[in-house]
Amino acid sequence: MSTLLATITAVGLVGALAPAVQAQAAVPTSDTPDFGSNVKVYDQSTPASTIQSDVDAAFDSQLRSTSAQFGSQRYAFLFKPGSYGRVWANLGFYTSVAGLGKNPDDVTINGALNVDSGWNAGDEKNATQNFWRSAENLSVVPESGTDRWAVSQAAPMRRVHIKGNLTMGPSNQDGGQGYSSGGYIADSKVDGTVTSGSQQQWYTRNSSLGSWQGGNWNMVFSGVQGAPANDFSKSWTTLSTTPVTREKPYLYVDSSNKYHVFVPSLRTNSAGVTWPNTPGTDIPMRNFYVAHPGDSAATINSALSQGLNLFFTPGTYQLNAALNVTRPDTVVTGIGFPTLVPTAGNAVLTTSDVSGVNVSNLVVDAGTQNSAQLVRLGTSGSHVDHASDPQSIQDVFFRVGSSIQGKASTTLQVNADDTLVDHIWAWRADHGGAATGWNVNTGATGVEVNGDDVLATGLFVEHYQKYEVLWNGNRGRTIFFQNEMPYDVPDNASWQSPTGAGYAAYKVASGVTNHEIWGGGVYCFFNTNPSVHADRAFETPTGSGIRAHGLVTVSLGDTGTISSVINGVGGAVPTPAGNTAPNRLGSYN
Structure with missing residues (x-):
């Protein structure tokens, strides 16, 4: 933001001068933006060995590390439409794996998206600190027939199709250890059986399951086809529908390799997945300011004042003022666990009553x-x-x-x-x-x-x-x-x-x-x-x-x-x- 625009904004006189000033300070946008070095984008021509090497390097760098849980590393692995030969992706901290199709079945991973115990320093016998990782908008054909997702808090699975079974306890759970303490699934389909295992609590929303086994303290389902019947003696609280939902925006790439963010529509009293052919609003990437670490609050607010949406790339953002969202229907999103930190006792984000x-x-x-x-x-x-x-x-x-x-x-x-x-x-x-x-x-x-x-x-x-x-x-x-x-x-x-x-x-x-x-x-x-x-x-x-x-x-x-x-x-x-x-x-x- 220019000094002149900042001064005008501060005294509340944007008015007639704003268009001319904003035109001078317009930030660049693109349908094929630079997402930064922490984002890897693959297509079907990428050798499976390259993909495996990338995901292994990200995970292996965190093995039994005493600093990784609160480290600055961020990883996003994005897959363009297609089917990918054996990829066994172990997900550590701040790791996102996502498909870039319009629908989850546009991208197929043959192998696994794997989260287990034994890797995190100080918590090797449990999975109770398996935070900050995600899987979205793709399908998985599990190599063994069962995918393992032993996560705890802050580890969403959205718009995922598991073409097999899904277990949410770690591999050592049968030995009396291996507790996990999450988690959340939405807008997803599991063809086989979901086994909660040692999960202490879990919430599944607007999904489709072959069947469900297990319960510990607090298992909740709303709008889930195939959910167990409501029976709190078994820890199950089941609602046939969810009163109001709007699934999370997601990134995809079109046939011309241009990027878009798709915002699904509002649903009421709904059950099951939204896909294929999810209704909603398509926003070309050129309507987003793509932020990178080092961008100031003033720069990002300038983009907002131009009517742009915000897309954060992976990394840490030091903000000395709040990002102020005043325009209705503004989308603020990102990939790879971008992290916002206030530096002056401020909020990092505020919205008007729009x-x-x-x-x-x-x-x-x-x-x-x-x-x-x-x-x-x-x-x-x-x-x-x-x-x-x-x-x-x-x-x-x-x-x-x-x-x-x-x-x-x-x-x-x-x-x-x-x-x-x-x-x-x-x-x-x-x-x-x-x-x-x-x-x-x-x-x-x-x-x-x-x-x-x-x-x-x-x-x-x-x-x-x-x-x-x-x-x-x-x-x-x-x-x-x-x-x-x-x-x-x-x-x-x-x-x-x-x-x-x-x-x-x-x-x-x-x-x-x-x-x-x-x-x-x-x-x-x-x-x-x-x-x-x-x-x-x-x-x-x-x-x-x-x-x-x-x-x-x-x-x-x-x-x-x-x-x-x-x-x-x-x-x-x-x-x-x-x-x-x-x-x-x-x-x-």
Whole structure:
């Protein structure tokens, strides 16, 4: 952004001068952009040995590394339409594999997309830290007949066709180890059987399965053909449809090797996959500003002011001001886990109270100066009906503490009515490349919802120091919630809410008259002080418009106490049975 334009914008006088100034400062765009050196693009002429060498180099560099989990490495492997001979792709941290067809079956990987245990330093016996990786928009013919996807949080599988079976536990799970703690599948098809194995919780949305086997604590399905029948005694919470969905935008390449981003259409009360022939809006890549690490907030905001969408390439972006999205239907997305970091206690992204803004595929790290919010959608106090074209945020992962001793009061604030929050992991870190601790990486609330009629599908929020989810808006709905309370509470004197001992993980404000949640799990592990207890996992008003289905609490290793499930209702954990046994409440109100 030029100094003149910045000055004009600051005093609110863009008006008549803006077109001339913006014309001088126009940023270049292209239908065949440079995605940077961290992105590899393959076609059918690429030797299988080259592809294998590339994916092996990315994974092998992370094997038992003590720094990879919070490192700066980023990888995106993109496949143009075609069938690819044996590729066995082990996916490590910050690794994305995606097809570039219009439909998943346009790209076929023969071999595997493999995620297992045994490779991550300090977590070799489990898969509970298999974060930050993704598979999208392709089909897989598993070499052994079964693909392994033993992921934990922040590892989405979207628009994938598994032409065989899928197992989500690691290969050592039968030895009494090998736990995994994720995850999320949407708009995908598995021809065979999905086996959850040692997964502690899982959310599957708008997909098609041959069959499902297994259940641990909290398995949730909405709009899934082939899902098991609702049976919370087996951990299954099943909804036949999902109330509102809009699948995430995806990148594809046409027959002229020009790139596009496709934005699927809104669906209501839907089930099954959107493909082939997904309805939606096609946006040529020339309508995007393709950002690269080193771009400033001013440069990116200049592109937004020209009416461009944003596409982030892999890497880390240091931003001294928020990226301000004011145009309806703006798409902000990226590939390869681009990471936004505030440098001056600012938010990294804000949106006006307009319709259709779509934000996806980002990691947001809190900076060393406290941010009031990291991402803010809509305008506080404004209530505009966006039901026909809601804002959405998908596959966006927040970290308070990682390689940075970060601080943020709230990581995501949702003010816009009707917003779709679809697969979020907001995480106050319990470990990191930088030191963590109660007074070090501070964060009060992961997700604050002020808008009305907001729907969350796949809400993972962990370790915040006050209410981890604070829901102030009316008629809110959540399908699948996973939480771990903060591990590092020093004592109950340091952790007192207005209503008693500890803070509920999921708080619905007292003025709310209508709210509903399906499939919520809250776990405690107060290892700093096992005598710590929380009075309740969920806290809501008690009116007839408040409903909950399929709630579960767990004391991990029987370390610390949650005294009730919701509002004093439901038993405590640890249970008399001990040994991390869950406590279940099938329904409330």
